Amino acid sequence: CTHYLFIVVVAVNSTLLTINAGDYIFYTDWAWTSFVVFSISQTLMLTVGACYYLTFTGVPGTATYYALIMTVYTWIAKGAWFALGYPYDFIVTPVWLPSAMLLDLAYWATKKNKHSLILFGGVLVGMSLPLFNMVNLITVADPLETAFKYPRPTLPPYMTPIEPQEGKFYNSPVALGAGAGAVLACTFAALGCKLTTW
Numbered sequence: 001c002t003h004y005l006f007i008v009v010v011a012v013n014s015t016l017l018t019i020n021a022g023d024y025i026f027y028t029d030w031a032w033t034s035f036v037v038f039s040i041s042q043t044l045m046l047t048v049g050a051c052y053y054l055t056f057t058g059v060p061g062t063a064t065y066y067a068l069i070m071t072v073y074t075w076i077a078k079g080a081w082f083a084l085g086y087p088y089d090f091i092v093t094p095v096w097l098p099s100a101m102l103l104d105l106a107y108w109a110t111k112k113n114k115h116s117l118i119l120f121g122g123v124l125v126g127m128s129l130p131l132f133n134m135v136n137l138i139t140v141a142d143p144l145e146t147a148f149k150y151p152r153p154t155l156p157p158y159m160t161p162i163e164p165q166e167g168k169f170y171n172s173p174v175a176l177g178a179g180a181g182a183v184l185a186c187t188f189a190a191l192g193c194k195l196t197t198w
Helices: 002-018 028-057 062-083 096-109 114-139 143-149 173-197
Strands: none
Touching: 002 028, 002 062, 028 062, 028 096, 028 114, 028 173, 062 096, 096 114, 114 173
16 A cells, blocks of 8 residues: 555656646747756656556556556646646647656566666666657747747846757757766666665
């Protein structure tokens, strides 16, 4: 009972930590920077909870189920925000599900090898989620239109970022998010697995 309660608590907290992950479109000046930060935060929150759930049950598929729980919680919370007048269309696609499926695949394909889950699963989630998140960003309402509809204070001049150069790999938010996410997700996958062996 305690373990299942812990799973629910982790899922709720993961959702709370990632629930603002779509808000980077408000910060049009910092969109790429925010995109990288929020992609990494989503990657880590998904990885630690899904790996815990996966190794606790030992059943491939539960990582995807965990991502579904996060998605439903997010829809409910965003629905509540929508009722308060906030836009609902800036993150509605379930970006966690395909990455969680890759986590399940790594666990299943290596015959429930925990170390393979940490290494392969962590890298797969870390590299895939920023990509899916960018697809999500492309499908949402135009950031400028949303920003004008819901204005925010103007940044002071010293905080105004330099515009990124087009076509440069090191200025690609997907590449940066995927690189950092792939490294950090392995650590969080290990943490999620460790939580089942208190």
